[in-house]
Structure formats: structure tokens, C-alpha cells
Amino acid sequence: xxxxxxxxxxxxxxxxxxxxxxxxxxxxxxxxxxxxxxxxxxxxxxxxxxxxxxxxxxxxxxxxxxxxxxxxxxxxxxxxxxxxxxxxxxxxxxxxxxxxxxxxxxxxxxxxxxxxxxxxxxxxxxxxxxxxxxxxxxxxxxxxxxxxxxxxxxxxxxxxxxxxxxxxxxxxxxxxxxxxxxxxxxxxxxxxxxxxxxxxxxxxxxxxxxxxxxxxxxxxxxxxxxxxxxxxxxxxxxxxxxxxxxxxxxxxxxxxxxxxxxxxxxxxxxxxxxxxxxxxxxxxxxxxxxxxxxxxxxxxxxxxxxxxxxxxxxxxxxxxxxxxxxxxxxxxxxxxxxxxxxxxxxxxxxxxxxxxxxxxxxxxxxxxxxxxxxxxxxxxxxxxxxxxxxxxxxxxxxxxxxxxxxxxxxxxxxxxxxxxxxxxxxxxxxxxxxxxxxxxxxxxxxxxxxxxxxxxxxxxxxxxxxxxxxxxxxxxxxxxxxxxxxxxxxxxxxxxxxxxxxxxxxxxxxxxxxxxxxxxxxxxxxxxxxxxxxxxxxxxxxxxxxxxxxxxxxxxxxxxxxxxxxxxxxxxxxx
Numbered sequence: 001x002x003x004x005x006x007x008x009x010x011x012x013x014x015x016x017x018x019x020x021x022x023x024x025x026x027x028x029x030x031x032x033x034x035x036x037x038x039x040x041x042x043x044x045x046x047x048x049x050x051x052x053x054x055x056x057x058x059x060x061x062x063x064x065x066x067x068x069x070x071x072x073x074x075x076x077x078x079x080x081x082x083x084x085x086x087x088x089x090x091x092x093x094x095x096x097x098x099x100x101x102x103x104x105x106x107x108x109x110x111x112x113x114x115x116x117x118x119x120x121x122x123x124x125x126x127x128x129x130x131x132x133x134x135x136x137x138x139x140x141x142x143x144x145x146x147x148x149x150x151x152x153x154x155x156x157x158x159x160x161x162x163x164x165x166x167x168x169x170x171x172x173x174x175x176x177x178x179x180x181x182x183x184x185x186x187x188x189x190x191x192x193x194x195x196x197x198x199x200x201x202x203x204x205x206x207x208x209x210x211x212x213x214x215x216x217x218x219x220x221x222x223x224x225x226x227x228x229x230x231x232x233x234x235x236x237x238x239x240x241x242x243x244x245x246x247x248x249x250x251x252x253x254x255x256x257x258x259x260x261x262x263x264x265x266x267x268x269x270x271x272x273x274x275x276x277x278x279x280x281x282x283x284x285x286x287x288x289x290x291x292x293x294x295x296x297x298x299x300x301x302x303x304x305x306x307x308x309x310x311x312x313x314x315x316x317x318x319x320x321x322x323x324x325x326x327x328x329x330x331x332x333x334x335x336x337x338x339x340x341x342x343x344x345x346x347x348x349x350x351x352x353x354x355x356x357x358x359x360x361x362x363x364x365x366x367x368x369x370x371x372x373x374x375x376x377x378x379x380x381x382x383x384x385x386x387x388x389x390x391x392x393x394x395x396x397x398x399x400x401x402x403x404x405x406x407x408x409x410x411x412x413x414x415x416x417x418x419x420x421x422x423x424x425x426x427x428x429x430x431x432x433x434x435x436x437x438x439x440x441x442x443x444x445x446x447x448x449x450x451x452x453x454x455x456x457x458x459x460x461x462x463x464x465x466x467x468x469x470x471x472x473x474x475x476x477x478x479x480x481x482x483x484x485x486x487x488x489x490x491x492x493x494x495x496x497x498x499x500x501x502x503x504x505x506x507x508x509x510x511x512x513x514x515x516x517x518x519x520x521x522x523x524x525x526x527x528x529x530x531x532x533x534x535x536x537x538x539x540x541x542x543x544x545x546x547x548x549x550x551x552x553x554x555x556x557x558x559x560x561x562x563x564x565x566x567x568x569x570x571x572x573x574x575x
Contacts, residue, residue: 007243009251012264013039013232015563016252017272018239018305021049022215023531023552024272025222026109027560032229033112034564036267040231041254043238044300048157048219049274050503050532050548053296056141056215057546058117058553060102063139065110066119071136075099081131085543094537097512098554104570105557106139113225115218116142125544126370128467138545141218146210149224155235156220157298158208162342162406168208169199170216173346180409218549237261239273239304242312242527249312249526267563268526271309271516272556275504275532276324277301286316286323286506288379290388291499294329294341305533309508314516314524316508320540323506325548326375328390328497330405332422342405344392344497345371350473352485353398355450356390356497358382361433361442363450364390366462368470368483372542375499391424391436391494393447395487402475405495414493424494432492447487457481503548505536513567514559528559 017028020042028040046052061078078099083090109115117139125132146153158168165171171179175195182192195211202209212220226233236257243251243262251264276282277297284292310316327343334340348354350368358364358381365377382388394404403409407417417423426432429447433440453459457480464470465483474482508529509517516527531552538547561567 007262009264010262011039012251012266013037014265014267015039015270015560016263016265016268017041017270018252018254019043019049019272019274019531019533020047020233021272021274021531021552022051022218022222022549023556024270025219025226026553026556027270027272027528027530028231029113029222029225029229030108030557030560031564032226032231034561034566036560036564038231039263040226040233041237041239042233042235043273043304044157044298045235046155046157047223047233048215049301050297051215051552052157052219053160053163054215054549055545056213056218056549057123057138058106058550059138059544059546060106060550060554061099061133061137063103063106063119065106065117065139066136069119069136071119071121073133073136077131077133078137079131081125081127081129081133082538082543084129084131085127085541086539093512094510097558098537098551101554101558101570102550105554108557109553114221115225116221118142122472123545124468124472126373126469126542128469132468133544134468141214141221144212144217144220144224146206146212146220149220149227152223152227153206153210156212156216156223159214159216161338162340164208166196166199167203169195170209170211170213172213215549239271239308242269242308244312247525249524252308265526268528270514270556270559270563271305271508271527271529271533272531273303273305273533274298274301275306275507276303276501277504279303279307282306286318286504287501290382291324291326291375291379291501294331294498294500296327296329296341296343296500296502305529306508309516309524309527309529309533312524312527313518314508314527314529315519316506317535318506320505320536322372322376322540323504324501325372325503325505325542327371327500327502328374328378329500330422330495330497332406332417332420340406341500343371343500343502344405346473348392348402348404349374350470350483351398351402352454352475352478352481352483353401353487354392354394354404355446355487356392357438357443357446358390359438361438361440362446363461366459366464366470367392368464368473369467370469370542378499388499389496391438391496393432393443393487393492393494395490395492397488399493404493422495425491427491429490429492432494436494436496450484451486454481454484454486457484459484504532505538505540507533507535510534510555512558513562514555515562528563530556530559
């Protein structure tokens with residue numbers, strides 16, 4: 001959108017940040033800490049974006065925090081691992097800068113803000129390759145008390161409602177055993193009682209629980225610090241277009257409830273609008289046609305940053321292993337009309353006694369592998385939209401012990417899920433096969449083979465239970481393999497899962513400073529892209545937990561430091 005030098009501006013600032021997910025909030029906070037005047041614009045009424053519904057982990061090798069916790073990791077080991085994940089050529093300037101900057105960014109945030117990460121003892125990488133870490137490489141956001149936000153607590157985007165219980169209580173993986181069996185031990189009872197008492201108090205004053213964990217904790221901390229720094233946050237303010245003078249981006253036109261706003265940005269514009277999201281144009285251009293139907297992105301994410309950057313002569317990088325990061329999700333319309341899209345992350349797929357089949361009635365993947373790798377296998381196995389569905393198969397005992405998707409462990413009455421078409425049930429394998437439309441003989445043979453593997457503990461087809469990730473998400477009490485158990489005599493159950501994009505990997509080409517590039521590697525002056533508005537540094541692969549938020553935060557820091565003119569003071573390589 002070319003503009004003359006005498007354009008009339010409605011307002012001006014040093015740095016304009018568009019999008020208030022983890023990347024945009026970090027860029028705005030760091031810029032403010034470095035003395036810049038910042039305006040942070042958010043299209044919706046809440047902050048957090050996809051981060052708010054995520055686990056809130058960051059994948060940053062070689063951190064001081066991991067070493068201090070006794071689960072030290074090294075950058076060299078991470079390089080070895082990434083060489084196997086990415087294959088050749090594995091490293092470019094952006095990835096090198098990320099690995100070099102990551103530990104310093106964690107220290108910077110811990111020393112100057114309330115944003116703190118801590119490594120769980122075990123949080124494995126997603127691929128079983130040399131250099132893979134069992135722990136120390138992925139760090140989790142430390143819980144946060146949402147009451148510290150005062151009235152701004154309502155500005156934190158809630159988690160997906162399917163992952164909350166009892167009127168809005170957040171539940172983490174470590175909370176589940178105590179809540180399911182509160183009387184099994186004194187520790188369980190104390191933990192469960194504390195959670196329930198806190199939730200009861202919260203509901204007297206708040207619409208949901210204020211004990212924020214995972215991605216909500218990270219978002220809450222960032223919002224708290226932005227408020228402490230008095231950063232100007234403008235809600236319901238969306239990017240319409242970038243403003244160019246000569247060969248430089250000098251500002252943007254935004255839409256607000258009261259009309260358009262022309263905002264000049266002296267030090268640059270940072271795009272952090274959440275990537276492809278629900279943009280019909282970008283989904284049709286960049287995603288495979290059998291994976292466009294559902295997304296886990298907020299509805300307000302519609303590709304605004306990527307499309308505006310492209311109109312300003314930026315280039316979209318899409319020659320990647322995958323244009324998006326995927327999760328298999330089951331779908332159910334609730335009685336109030338809400339469409340539940342439930343991502344099967346780790347609570348059921350890796351547990352013993354469940355298998356996945358494609359439209360042929362045969363297994364196609366190690367069910368306990370990462371959600372991204374599971375969907376990649378779905379897309380390879382079912383190449384047409386009509387056959388892209390996969391089915392998770394189990395027996396009633398499995399549901400009793402572990403639950404499946406929206407069906408919680410121990411659920412006895414399954415009628416609501418059956419009547420909604422979410423859960424399919426058959427007294428025999430042949431009956432179940434008929435209900436889900438797969439070949440009965442093929443499904444019978446598949447389950448018979450799976451049961452033989454469960455007896456020996458060795459999955460001869462896909463090696464289920466052989467990796468740290470598989471075993472971590474399985475059931476350690478199940479022997480000989482924590483991920484394999486026979487299916488009983490029935491009745492049998494099935495839940496359909498669809499490929500859904502969690503976040504995009506395709507995005508604007510950027511350099512090691514977060515600056516947007518033109519075709520031919522020239523810098524588009526005054527424009528940065530971070531988070532999923534920028535192309536993935538991991539080339540469309542998903543190496544481990546936190547490899548989306550980690551780069552989002554690190555490159556937001558680098559972009560803000562570059563805009564403030566102080567990035568070179570840190571003497572990072574590959575600048």
C-alpha cells in the first residue's frame with residue numbers, strides 16, 4: 001500500500017506489534033524494557049492466541065535452568081538430534097541464532113520479568129534419534145495466580161473448554177491421578193482437596209478458576225508484565241494493511257470499532273498474527289486438500305500478517321516437510337450447539353489397549369508417536385478427503401481405565417456419546433467394522449495381530465513402546481510393554497479423528513534478526529515477523545515439545561532487540 005511522505009497519521013509509536021500471542025506479547029514486553037514506546041494491537045477481545053490453549057512449553061537446549069534442576073542438556077547434543085530430524089542441509093543462520101540465543105533469552109526474561117520456565121524431570125523429544133533428550137530440553141511455564149491480574153484476568157483467553165472441569169478448573173497431567181483416585185493415598189487426597197477448594201473459592205468471584213498452568217500461565221505472566229510496564233494494548237484492533245514509503249514499511253492501517261486507524265511506527269512493525277489460521281485463501285494455497293476442514297487456531301486468526309506481508313512484496317516460504325503442525329482431533333456437537341474439537345495429544349493414544357486404523361481397517365502408524373507424526377501418517381495413508389478419517393479402536397475396559405477423547409475415564413453410561421455419533425460401539429469386531437465403514441475381515445486380522453504383539457510386548461509392525469516418548473505417555477504398570485495390551489472380547493468402541501492444524505509452519509521468510517525478506521534475500525526494511533507469521537526454523541518438522549513457542553519467544557526477543565538497536569551488544573553469532 002504505497003503512501004506519500006505527507007500521509008496524515010492518527011498516531012505514532014516506536015514499535016507497532018500486531019497480534020498478542022506469546023510472540024507478540026514477548027516482542028512488546030522486550031521492546032518496552034529496552035526503552036521503546038510500544039503499541040500492541042490484538043484483533044480479538046483476549047490475549048494469548050494459540051499459546052493460551054497450549055502446554056506452554058519451550059524447547060530450548062543448553063539452558064542454565066535445566067542444569068540447575070539436575071537435568072542438564074547441551075546444544076551439541078541438540079545439534080546432533082536436529083541433524084537427524086532435518087536431514088541435510090540441517091542448519092542455517094536462523095537455526096544457529098536460535099540455538100545460540102535461547103539460553104540467554106530465558107535468563108533475560110527470568111531476570112527482568114515474571115516469565116519463568118522450569119524443566120520437568122522427564123519431557124522427551126518426539127523422535128527416537130541420536131541426541132534426543134529425555135528431559136532438560138523442554139521447559140514448562142511456571143504456574144501463575146490469575147488473581148494478580150485483577151480485572152485483566154478476563155483478558156486471558158481461556159483454555160479449550162474440553163480441557164477444563166468443574167466450571168473452568170484447569171487440569172494438568174500431574175493433577176489427573178489425584179483427581180481420579182483421591183483416596184488412594186494421603187498425597188492424592190491433599191492435592192485433590194487443594195484443587196477443589198481453590199476452585200470453589202474462585203467461582204465465588206470469577207467466571208473460571210484462577211490457578212493458571214501451562215500456556216495460560218505463560219500468557220498470564222506476559223500480560224501481568226505488560227501492564228506493569230504500562231504498554232498500550234489495543235483490543236479489537238486488526239491489521240488491514242502495511243504502509244510503505246519508498247522501500248520501507250513505516251506503519252500500518254488498522255481497523256477498530258470506531259473506524260480505521262493509520263499508525264506510524266518509527267522503529268518498525270512486528271507481525272505476530274498467528275500464521276495461516278482460518279484464512280480460506282492460505283488454507284487452499286498451502287495446506288493439503290484433505291486437511292483443511294478443522295483448525296485448532298482461534299477463529300480470529302485469519303492469516304492477516306502473512307497476507308499483508310505478501311502484499312508488501314515479502315515472500316512466503318512453503319518448501320517445507322509440512323506446511324503445518326498437526327494434531328488428530330475428534331469432533332462432537334454438544335447439546336448446547338458448541339462444536340468440540342478435541343485434540344488427542346497424549347491421554348489416550350499411547351495407552352495400552354488402543355490401536356488406530358485407516359479406511360482399510362488396518363494400522364498405519366505407531367499410535368504412541370507424536371501427534372504431528374500420527375497425522376503425517378494419516379495424510380500419507382489416506383490421500384483423498386473422503387478417506388482421511390482414522391479410527392481409534394478400543395474395548396470397554398480401556399474406557400474404564402483411561403477414557404478416550406471426550407469420554408472421561410470411568411464413564412459407565414456411553415449413550416450420550418453414541419447418540420451424538422461421537423462414539424461407535426459394536427458387540428463384535430464385525431459389527432463395529434460395519435458401523436464405521438471398514439472391512440470387517442481386515443479389522444479382525446488387525447486386532448488379532450495387535451493382540452499377539454501385546455502378548456510378546458513387541459510391536460513387529462511399528463515398534464510401539466520402544467521410544468522414550470512412547471513409554472512416557474504409556475502406562476508403566478502395564479507389562480511387558482507400557483503401550484500394548486490385548487483388546488478383550490468386546491464390546492468394542494471407536495472414535496473418528498480428523499487431521500487438524502495446531503499451527504502453521506509455512507510463513508514469511510525471515511532472517512536471523514526476525515526481519516522479513518523479499519524474494520532474493522533482500523531485507524524488507526521496517527518489517528519483522530515472529531511466531532507462526534514467520535516460516536518454521538525446523539522446516540515443517542516437529543522435533544519436540546515446545547518447538548513452536550520456543551522459536552516464537554526467542555525470535556520475538558531478537559526482533560525487539562534489533563528494533564531497539566541493542567541486539568549486537570549480545571554478540572550472538574550469525575547476525
